[in-house]
Every structure is written in C-alpha cells, then in structure tokens.
Amino acid sequence: MTAEPAAGEDEAAVKPRRQSLEIEILTLFPAMLQAPLAESIPGRVQARGLATIRVHDMRHWGLGRHKSVDDYTYGGGAGMVLRPEPVAAALDELRRPDSTVILMDPGGEVFGQARGHDLAARPHLILLCPRYEGVDERIRALADVELSIGDYVLSGGEIPALVIVDTVLRLLPGAIDAESTAEESFTAGLLEYPQYTRPPVFRDMAVPAVLTSGHHEAVRKWRLKESLRRTWRRRPDLLEDRPMSREEAKLLAEVSHEETVAAADAAEVDAAQAAEQAEVERR
Numbered sequence: 001m002t003a004e005p006a007a008g009e010d011e012a013a014v015k016p017r018r019q020s021l022e023i024e025i026l027t028l029f030p031a032m033l034q035a036p037l038a039e040s041i042p043g044r045v046q047a048r049g050l051a052t053i054r055v056h057d058m059r060h061w062g063l064g065r066h067k068s069v070d071d072y073t074y075g076g077g078a079g080m081v082l083r084p085e086p087v088a089a090a091l092d093e094l095r096r097p098d099s100t101v102i103l104m105d106p107g108g109e110v111f112g113q114a115r116g117h118d119l120a121a122r123p124h125l126i127l128l129c130p131r132y133e134g135v136d137e138r139i140r141a142l143a144d145v146e147l148s149i150g151d152y153v154l155s156g157g158e159i160p161a162l163v164i165v166d167t168v169l170r171l172l173p174g175a176i177d178a179e180s181t182a183e184e185s186f187t188a189g190l191l192e193y194p195q196y197t198r199p200p201v202f203r204d205m206a207v208p209a210v211l212t213s214g215h216h217e218a219v220r221k222w223r224l225k226e227s228l229r230r231t232w233r234r235r236p237d238l239l240e241d242r243p244m245s246r247e248e249a250k251l252l253a254e255v256s257h258e259e260t261v262a263a264a265d266a267a268e269v270d271a272a273q274a275a276e277q278a279e280v281e282r283r
C-alpha cells in the first residue's frame, strides 16, 4: 500500500475533502477481500484517509461452541442457509443511525453507476456477504437495500461486495483524477469514447488524425461524437430517456446518418460479393 500521489497528481488534490467513508464488510472468508482491497486504488484511497474499510469474520457472531452461522432449510431442499441470529448480532454491534446495510443478493436491485454515486455520498456502509444457498428470509428485513451485480449466480457475496466497494471508492472526491470519473462510461449516461496511445500506427490501424492535431475543441467534439456513436451501436438503451444538449442531438443525428449509410454500403458490398460467388458457381 502506498500513500504517495501518482505521477502528475497534485499533492493538494489528494487531501481528504470530506468526512471519510466507513465501510464494514461481513463475510465468512475475510481473506477473499483483504488482498484486493489493499492494492491499487482501494489501497491508496484508504492510505489517504478517504475511506476506512473493516472486514469482519461473521463467525465472530456465530452460535454455540462451533460458532455456527448456517442451518438446513425448513421444508427440505439442497444446501444450507445463513441463520438470522448471527447477522442480527453483528448488526446490533456495527449499525449506527447513519448506516446503510446492503445485502448481496442475485435477486436485488441491479447495481449500476448511479447507485455507486449514491453510496459514495453516504457516511457508513455495511455489506453482508452470504454464502451457501443464501439467507433466511428474515435477514432481508435487516437490510436497507439488496444489490445484485448481474443476472448470474456466484458462490458468495464477496466478489459482488468487491465490485461495489471498488466502484464506490473510485468515486470518492480525491480518489482519482476528477476528469477521469467525469468522462468515464456511464457517468454522463454514455459509453466512453475510443482512446489511443503509442504507436501512431499499429498493424495498419492509425490513430485518428484529430487526436494528434493539438486542436482541443476539435478533440472534444470528436470524443463526444464517438462516445455517442459507441453508445448508439452497443447500448442504444442508454440513449432512450437521456436528455440531450443541442450539440449532442446534432452529433447524434450525424452519427445515425453515417451509420445508416455505412450499413447500406456494407449491404451493397455483401450483395455484390454474393452475386459474384453465385456467378462463379454457375460457371
């Protein structure tokens, strides 16, 4: 872990500007979380005092001599479920009036950047990471929100918790260069524009000339247009209810026209090739 500012970072820019975010993570496998949270941006954010993360072993609140936390499901069925008492005991100890308790669950609200911003503005997060077949239904009543990271089932809540915590940490003021988060995918409701580095030409693919022109306004406009193009091609759903500035609407109309012409041209080439192939086969 290092508290040193990254190359090019202003020392003042990395000073905490708000109350530090506190995060508690409740898990049966603390080691799964410790290394990823100690590296890179999560590690730096904590070293700078922007956030404090405490990982707790749920067995600490386990029942009986064996510190048991799970049991068979009433009515029969495969697997074990997390019992409510250890979770309730942990929350009795950790919960504060300003806490937000988050249950990792594949049936929860699908986590996205907007929820990430929301959580980054809160003072105290408690993330519950169940394992096994999930949780006793009554545990849901102890949570403020249930979050899923997507429509698939993982073995436990640790990886979802890491996804959420990583997203939230990089959104904290001072965590990374503010320009980076402002321009990233989803922040402005669009996917990010294409980016290039050296070499200028790689396997016949050249960096777009505008990016080396030194013309800042032209670069800004190109990036906005390519951001709209990528979103239009890959995630048109993001454009559906998104309010547009006049400039964005104009650029999007250009993109739509260019893409329609390109699709028609491609279809024409395909048809010509198919006709040529048919002619070869006829002979």
Ligand SMILES: C[S@@+](CC[C@H](N)C(=O)[O-])C[C@H]1O[C@@H](n2cnc3c(N)ncnc32)[C@H](O)[C@@H]1O
Binding pocket: 103, 104, 105, 106, 107, 128, 129, 130, 131, 132, 133, 134, 135, 147, 148, 149, 150, 151, 152, 153, 154, 155, 156, 157, 158, 160
């Ligand atoms: C094997 S899963 C249990 C799945 C549960 N039987 C079901 O069908 O919904 C164990 C735990 O992993 C976590 N988990 C798995 N997939 C997840 C996802 N996509 N998002 C968030 N948490 C997930 C949840 O905490 C879940 O309780």
